[in-house]
Amino acid sequence: MVLVGFKKATIDVFDKAGQAVKQIVIQGKQDEGATTSAEITGLSAEPVKVYGSDIAYYVSQRGTNNPSVNLGLLDVSNADSDQLLGFKVAESGITFVGNDTEPPYCSLMLESSDLEGNVALLGFFRGKFSKENTTLNTLGEGTYTPEAENFVFTPIEDDREGDSSGQVMGKYVGSEETAITSLRELVVPEVTAPEG
Numbered sequence: 326m327v328l329v330g331f332k333k334a335t336i337d338v339f340d341k342a343g344q345a346v347k348q349i350v351i352q353g354k355q356d357e358g359a360t361t362s363a364e365i366t367g368l369s370a371e372p373v374k375v376y377g378s379d380i381a382y383y384v385s386q387r388g389t390n391n392p393s394v395n396l397g398l399l400d401v402s403n404a405d406s407d408q409l410l411g412f413k414v415a416e417s418g419i420t421f422v423g424n425d426t427e428p429p430y431c432s433l434m435l436e437s438s439d440l441e442g443n444v445a446l447l448g449f450f451r452g453k454f455s456k457e458n459t460t461l462n463t464l465g466e467g468t469y470t471p472e473a474e475n476f477v478f479t480p481i482e483d484d485r486e487g488d489s490s491g492q493v494m495g496k497y498v499g500s501e502e503t504a505i506t507s508l509r510e511l512v513v514p515e516v517t518a519p520e521g
Contacts (some may be wrong), residue, residue, distance in 0.1 A: 362397035397473035448512030452480035
């Protein structure tokens, strides 16, 4: 499958009870962030040869190999970045990072197209974001060109009942609206405000 472009990333942030409490959409709207790249690794387990009768008799290769999504995101707001990474924001507005920093669980939907122009959706049901570093660069002459920040999303298996149980990713490439809607609702349903 050849994918063309990286149109949009949608993230649902979960509370400790597993309910989606916020949806972050990164799709190239001015001052709201843009997507630049996504590399998904670890979708196949490493093959291991099993020997018997003095020959390589069987290849064991079930499951995944520590999947992760390496994302390049441009101009994500400080508030959204802090929330995704589990940073603590005090009433003073100061953000703190330390030994008790713990990101919330999130879901992630990536949207692209295939060579025929069909919708391509790659959805991860549950996982956490991390970001290894922050870089500061000096300004030189000329126009400032911002660079994407690198975020890593580490998915885990879905624990809900149904077809996605035990799976880390759902993928759909095509134009069938029912399938597109079903995958979106499974991975990043609309977040509704709590009643009260």
